[in-house]
Amino acid sequence: GNSVTQMEGPVTLSEEAFLTINCTYTATGYPSLFWYVQYPGEGLQLLLKATKADDKGSNKGFEATYRKETTSFHLEKGSVQVSDSAVYFCALLTDSWGKLQFGAGTQVVVTP
Amino acid sequence: SAVISQKPSRDICQRGTSLTIQCQVDSQVTMMFWYRQQPGQSLTLIATANQGSEATYESGFVIDKFPISRPNLTFSTLTVSNMSPEDSSIYLCSVADGRRGSEQYFGPGTRLTVT
Numbered sequence: 001g002n003s004v005t006q007m008e009g010p011v012t013l014s015e016e017a018f019l020t021i022n023c024t025y026t027a028t029g030y031p032s033l034f035w036y037v038q039y040p041g042e043g044l045q046l047l048l049k050a051t052k053a054d055d056k057g058s059n060k061g062f063e064a065t066y067r068k069e070t071t072s073f074h075l076e077k078g079s080v081q082v083s084d085s086a087v088y089f090c091a092l093l094t095d096s097w098g099k100l101q102f103g104a105g106t107q108v109v110v111t112p
Numbered sequence: 113s114a115v116i117s118q119k120p121s122r123d124i125c126q127r128g129t130s131l132t133i134q135c136q137v138d139s140q141v142t143m144m145f146w147y148r149q150q151p152g153q154s155l156t157l158i159a160t161a162n163q164g165s166e167a168t169y170e171s172g173f174v175i176d177k178f179p180i181s182r183p184n185l186t187f188s189t190l191t192v193s194n195m196s197p198e199d200s201s202i203y204l205c206s207v208a209d210g211r212r213g214s215e216q217y218f219g220p221g222t223r224l225t226v227t
Binding site: 034036042043044045046049098099100102103105 | 113143145153154155157160204206208214215216217218219220221
């Protein structure tokens with residue numbers, strides 16, 4: 001079956017540090033991959049996506065590259081801010097019916 | 113992207129009662145989904161609600177417990193029936209346009225506490 005594995009949190013960083021959140025997946029076929037972010041007390045927001053191998057999604061300084069050979073979609077940001085404190089979810093979509101499979105989520109805490 | 117609203121935003125309910133959650137979208141969408149997010153957990157899909165057909169439920173979720181309506185292309189409801197404290201969760205609706213690989217957009221969620 002399909003699955004998404006994320007690194008466990010919480011990840012605690014100082015402001016301006018480099019952030020990496022690892023995400024690997026298992027899926028049949030050619031999934032689309034997504035990163036969602038959930039700020040405290042809010043719903044999920046789409047952060048970025050990639051729909052085929054070697055695609056790079058980017059938004060708000062965050063990047064992730066779809067690596068088919070390593071079945072990975074790691075999220076990176078070069079310089080985090082306190083406002084980036086949130087829970088980040090990696091997700092995959094394997095069919096046209098829109099069934100998203102989510103990872104467990106990684107909490108990121110950025111301190112001043 | 114679609115703008116999605118949910119009502120209520122939060123509620124505290126007594127065991128044995130039912131709550132209906134509404135999801136409204138500002139544009140017509142093909143597909144709507146209902147998810148549950150238990151405290152500190154990831155999201156679990158409850159069901160897919162497409163207009164004009166019965167909702168499709170995921171394993172572990174049944175219609176008697178979570179009846180869903182989808183009367184048109186901009187609106188859906190989820191009812192949590194005969195609630196117990198284990199139903200305390202955030203319930204989120206999401207929408208997608210049905211194109212292959214298209215992203216989903218989420219509502220702000222309904223935070224339910226059952227006492």
